[in-house]
Amino acid sequence: MSDNINSENIKEIEDKEWIESLEYVLKQYGSVRVIDLLKKLQTYAYKKGVALPYTANTPYINTIHKDDEPEYPGDYEIERTIRSIIRWNAMAMVVHANKIEDGIGGHISTYASVATLFEIGFNHFFRARNNKQEGDIIYFQGHASPGIYARSFLEGNITLEHLENFRREIYTENGLSSYPHPWLMPEYWQFPTVSMGLSPIMAIYQARFNRYLEDRGLKKVTDSKVWAFLGDGETDEPESLGAISLAAREQLDNLIFVINCNLQRLDGPVRGNGKIIQELERNFRGAGWNVIKVIWGSDWDPLLEKDTNGLLVERVEKALDGDYQKYVVESGDFIRKHLFGTHPDLLKMVENYSDRQLERLSPGGHDTEKVYAAYKAAMENSGSPTVILAKTIKGYGLGEAGEGRNITHQQKKLNEQELKDFRSRFHIPISDDEVGNAPFYKPPEDSPEMKYLHERRKKLGGYIPKRSVLAKPLKKIPDKLFDEFYKGSDERETATTMSIVRLLSKLLRDKDIGDLIVPIVPDEARTFGMESLFRQVGIYSHVGQLYEPVDADTFLYYKESEDGQILEEGITEAGSMSSFIAAGTAYSTHGINTIPFFIYYSMFGLQRIGDLVWTAADMRCKGFMIGGTAGRTTLAGEGLQHQDGNSQHYAYAYPNLKAYDPAFTYEIAVIFKDGIKRMYKDQEDIFYYITVMNEQYKQPAMPRGVEEGIIKGMYRYKSSTLKKSNIKAHLFGSGAILNETIKAQKILEDDFEVSCDVWSITSFKELYLNAHDTERWNRLNPGRKERVSYIGECLKNEEGVFVAASDYLKSLPDSISNWFPRPLVSLGTDGFGRSDTREALRDHFEVDYRYIVITALYELYKTDKIAKKILSDAVKKLKINPKKLNPVYS
Ligand SMILES: Cc1ncc(C[n+]2csc(CCOP(=O)(O)OP(=O)(O)O)c2C)c(N)n1
Numbered sequence: 090m091s092d093n094i095n096s097e098n099i100k101e102i103e104d105k106e107w108i109e110s111l112e113y114v115l116k117q118y119g120s121v122r123v124i125d126l127l128k129k130l131q132t133y134a135y136k137k138g139v140a141l142p143y144t145a146n147t148p149y150i151n152t153i154h155k156d157d158e159p160e161y162p163g164d165y166e167i168e169r170t171i172r173s174i175i176r177w178n179a180m181a182m183v184v185h186a187n188k189i190e191d192g193i194g195g196h197i198s199t200y201a202s203v204a205t206l207f208e209i210g211f212n213h214f215f216r217a218r219n220n221k222q223e224g225d226i227i228y229f230q231g232h233a234s235p236g237i238y239a240r241s242f243l244e245g246n247i248t249l250e251h252l253e254n255f256r257r258e259i260y261t262e263n264g265l266s267s268y269p270h271p272w273l274m275p276e277y278w279q280f281p282t283v284s285m286g287l288s289p290i291m292a293i294y295q296a297r298f299n300r301y302l303e304d305r306g307l308k309k310v311t312d313s314k315v316w317a318f319l320g321d322g323e324t325d326e327p328e329s330l331g332a333i334s335l336a337a338r339e340q341l342d343n344l345i346f347v348i349n350c351n352l353q354r355l356d357g358p359v360r361g362n363g364k365i366i367q368e369l370e371r372n373f374r375g376a377g378w379n380v381i382k383v384i385w386g387s388d389w390d391p392l393l394e395k396d397t398n399g400l401l402v403e404r405v406e407k408a409l410d411g412d413y414q415k416y417v418v419e420s421g422d423f424i425r426k427h428l429f430g431t432h433p434d435l436l437k438m439v440e441n442y443s444d445r446q447l448e449r450l451s452p453g454g455h456d457t458e459k460v461y462a463a464y465k466a467a468m469e470n471s472g473s474p475t476v477i478l479a480k481t482i483k484g485y486g487l488g489e490a491g492e493g494r495n496i497t498h499q500q501k502k503l504n505e506q507e508l509k510d511f512r513s514r515f516h517i518p519i520s521d522d523e524v525g526n527a528p529f530y531k532p533p534e535d536s537p538e539m540k541y542l543h544e545r546r547k548k549l550g551g552y553i554p555k556r557s558v559l560a561k562p563l564k565k566i567p568d569k570l571f572d573e574f575y576k577g578s579d580e581r582e583t584a585t586t587m588s589i590v591r592l593l594s595k596l597l598r599d600k601d602i603g604d605l606i607v608p609i610v611p612d613e614a615r616t617f618g619m620e621s622l623f624r625q626v627g628i629y630s631h632v633g634q635l636y637e638p639v640d641a642d643t644f645l646y647y648k649e650s651e652d653g654q655i656l657e658e659g660i661t662e663a664g665s666m667s668s669f670i671a672a673g674t675a676y677s678t679h680g681i682n683t684i685p686f687f688i689y690y691s692m693f694g695l696q697r698i699g700d701l702v703w704t705a706a707d708m709r710c711k712g713f714m715i716g717g718t719a720g721r722t723t724l725a726g727e728g729l730q731h732q733d734g735n736s737q738h739y740a741y742a743y744p745n746l747k748a749y750d751p752a753f754t755y756e757i758a759v760i761f762k763d764g765i766k767r768m769y770k771d772q773e774d775i776f777y778y779i780t781v782m783n784e785q786y787k788q789p790a791m792p793r794g795v796e797e798g799i800i801k802g803m804y805r806y807k808s809s810t811l812k813k814s815n816i817k818a819h820l821f822g823s824g825a826i827l828n829e830t831i832k833a834q835k836i837l838e839d840d841f842e843v844s845c846d847v848w849s850i851t852s853f854k855e856l857y858l859n860a861h862d863t864e865r866w867n868r869l870n871p872g873r874k875e876r877v878s879y880i881g882e883c884l885k886n887e888e889g890v891f892v893a894a895s896d897y898l899k900s901l902p903d904s905i906s907n908w909f910p911r912p913l914v915s916l917g918t919d920g921f922g923r924s925d926t927r928e929a930l931r932d933h934f935e936v937d938y939r940y941i942v943i944t945a946l947y948e949l950y951k952t953d954k955i956a957k958k959i960l961s962d963a964v965k966k967l968k969i970n971p972k973k974l975n976p977v978y979s
Pocket residue numbers: 198199202232283284285286319320321322323324349351353354355359483498
């Protein structure tokens with residue numbers, strides 16, 4: 090027993106000595122030396138076999154100590170009043186909208202929690218772009234849009250009519266879109282953020298792209314920042330955290346994440362049984378970010394000050410997020426018992442606090458000084474990105490109507506009493522009589538608040554959000570460069586993938602636009618034969634190449650350089666697409682006409698990252714997405730997961746995405762030339778999806794007069810040589826399957842005396858859109874001269890049967906069948922892919938020339954043009970197995 094006492098005593102003495110030594114070093118030499126010493130001790134202990142427990146967490150308190158907080162440069166009172174008015178108007182917008190039309194939706198509680206985090210930014214940090222400064226790039230949390238509108242209302246950039254038409258965009262020009270959508274509000278919103286998880290990954294790649302532009306000398310080096318505001322629930326999306334190590338690796342100190350940790354998501358707590366702030370801290374610190382936690386408001390400072398034995402820190406660390414949510418809705422008495430009642434010393438700490446005071450102990454994210462200190466530290470941090478983890482209260486100020494309640498995310502209506510309470514809590518000068526209608530409130534222009542608000546924004550360069558098209562249209566579109574692609578390859582067999590890479594290589598050399606091309610590839614350059622570009626233009630790396638590449642002695646070595654042009658993203662289609670978006674919107678964000686050229690495995694594009702593509706479409710992003718080695722049967726060997734028979738279909742869903750499935754090199758050249766012109770000279774808000782294949786065949790020279798057809802979606806590639814036959818068929822093919830139709834044409838002509846024309850379909854989507862558009866116009870304009878669709882124009886006097894084949898689902902040709910003189914019969918690749926040869930695959934999916942021949946013959950038989958016997962003989966002759974399983978079910 091006495092031994093124990095002795096050893097305890099010794100321990101105490103040891104502790105004291107060590108702490109005193111540390112204290113001495115800290116005082117004498119500062120924290121850097123302390124860190125150094127501790128590291129040395131750690132290493133020494135490790136060498137001696139002492140495995141220290143690892144934790145990436147710091148205690149559950151603010152990262153910035155109260156004594157290190159800078160002086161607050163703003164006027165608290167005025168800022169609080171402004172914030173309160175914005176809170177009110179943001180809430181009123183949603184209440185209004187739902188009063189007029191039940192179910193129109195909207196969110197109150199997200200902004201209620203993030204208001205301070207935004208407002209400190211608006212008053213002190215967010216720089217607008219103008220002719221003197223580049224400005225910051227800000228991704229606002231999507232569901233908080235009412236608060237952004239409400240601020241713009243005070244600033245004068247959004248009118249009362251706008252507020253009254255929140256979520257009513259159809260019948261008024263002054264409606265407001267539910268969330269940030271540049272497509273709908275192109276002079277206001279820059280970044281769509283409402284699909285959770287996309288803004289964090291886009292922000293990371295945006296910050297990296299800003300660096301890329303600087304390193305390549307395309308823009309000046311500035312200290313502008315990319316801010317991304319996210320929800321804590323949002324961090325569950327894989328995209329949210331999926332690229333954070335890239336941000337640290339690239340040392341993106343131009344990037345600041347602010348995570349609004351209100352501990353709740355839509356259904357309930359984010360981590361009721363844990364602590365989201367600590368979890369995120371671990372993730373971000375582990376990845377190498379500068380993490381700033383803003384957990385406690387100033388009211389907590391005196392308590393933490395009193396906590397000399399660490400009991401309080403221990404207790405707040407132990408309490409779960411589920412507990413903290415409860416403290417928001419519970420009484421002070423409950424907080425006293427539950428949080429502080431675990432130890433007499435803790436209870437003593439709050440013995441002089443009233444219940445009301447305990448209820449009002451607020452989290453750091455609602456404390457202007459704490460938030461300001463965090464933002465300032467983030468601005469000053471260098472060498473790593475910063476994440477601010479700010480604890481807030483969801484539905485802050487809603488009281489009984491939803492503060493901290495699980496239902497709060499969906500709260501859209503407040504009754505009269507709740508409106509009164511909200512009004513009183515935030516001191517909004519609206520009378521009891523009026524308050525039930527939730528009227529909007531704007532202080533007089535000459536009020537101190539309005540003056541302050543304008544003055545702050547003036548200082549920061551203007552009002553935000555604001556979107557504009559800063560880049561001038563390109564004057565010169567390369568012309569001559571494309572000529573060689575129209576000529577054909579003579580006897581040489583090449584694939585369209587090779588052609589597009591050759592085209593890219595030439596574009597990169599072009600003196601007018603070469604610098605603007607941004608090749609992006611997710612670890613697939615060799616697959617597409619692009620490795621020559623490594624050497625030609627280099628792979629971008631902010632630090633250059635710090636090692637000697639293993640293939641340094643070869644001509645096409647792996648060259649990384651600071652001004653490298655290729656973004657070799659590694660295996661991340663989502664990251665690559667985020668780069669694509671940054672580059673394809675630089676005409677607006679930076680006033681630079683960069684032209685992204687993103688080449689990837691087509692199956693891992695629209696199918697995998699379709700939502701990012703949707704965001705790109707919303708953002709009016711430009712550029713070329715190239716789906717490589719596309720086609721379900723053209724990509725031999727790779728099998729079920731790789732063989733793409735769908736992506737052309739997905740492309741239909743994106744209104745401003747042009748989708749092409751070209752067969753020949755010259756078609757690619759025509760589409761490209763037109764695309765660059767339309768996007769960068771005519772400034773159309775469109776982007777391109779082009780599928781290219783790895784099947785090698787002779788590339789024909791461009792026939793005369795087909796350019797317009799290529800762009801519009803189809804043209805007659807090869808007329809029949811059998812002019813006299815009165816049996817007629819038209820075969821339509823796209824991509825590499827066009828060659829099968831050409832083979833089928835020959836057989837139909839030689840063996841069956843069918844006069845047969847072959848048409849190349851370059852874009853089913855263009856044909857589909859044009860046909861529907863024409864029909865719609867005719868339907869709505871019955872008295873006027875009927876318009877004819879492009880398909881109708883092409884096939885005006887054509888007779889016979891019509892058969893189409895592509896390497897995609899049958900529904901692709903089906904989608905345009907309505908406008909053909911007779912139904913178009915479709916062949917396609919419905920079903921799971923297989924690994925086998927092209928020949929076998931085309932037999933399996935029934936898209937080879939034999940099936941095209943049989944289909945044409947069957948249609949001719951049905952229209953009494955040929956006898957049944959010819960058809961049945963043909964089935965045998967072409968060795969088609971009638972018992973074969975339908976590939977869609979196999
Ligand atoms: C990809 C995606 N999935 C689901 C939703 C629907 N949704 C909208 S808000 C929300 C909860 C948001 O919680 P959090 O990120 O914590 O933000 P808070 O509102 O709490 O600030 C959900 C699930 C969405 N917008 N995007």
